[in-house]
Amino acid sequence: MVTVQRLDAPDVVTMAQCVAIDVDAFPYPSSVFVMRPARAPVWLARRGAEPRVVGFLAACERPGRDLYVEGLATAARARRGGVGRALVRAAIDFAGRAGTRTISLNVWTGNDAAVDLYRSEGFAITQRAREFYRPGAFASRDAYRMVRAAP
Secondary structure (H helix, E strand, C coil): CEEEEECCCCCHHHHHHHHHHHHHHCCCCCCCCCCCCCCCCEEEEEECCCCCCCEEEEEEEECCCEEEEEEEEECHHHCCCCHHHHHHHHHHHHHHHHCCCEEEEEEECCCHHHHHHHHHCCCEEEEEECCCCCCCCCCCCCEEEEEEECC
């Protein structure tokens, strides 16, 4: 069972676990976990009673009432186990309660598993962002911009 909670107070151990997952999942930091403003929530996922973080989703509220997903990553040992889906659903629920209009994100065009997850949760590709990523980060530099309406 996956449990999701919001990171509401600075917790060095938890933030270090998120950074370790981020380093393993991305070729560069996707998110900053220290000194985040109140309008930049982070959700953590754990399995059952296990204290170790197995995934995170970091977001920020943007002008125009959009919740932008900065980064979502799952520990390698926890992938394909519903962690990413649980995190996306937590962000969707938050967006509905916070009164945002949309939830948006960018995802590498070669990350088929992530694109499929986001589509299954109601996101649609709205554009292809050419040269979104820095050279060498991924096999190509393009990203999809994906958006869904908040509930």
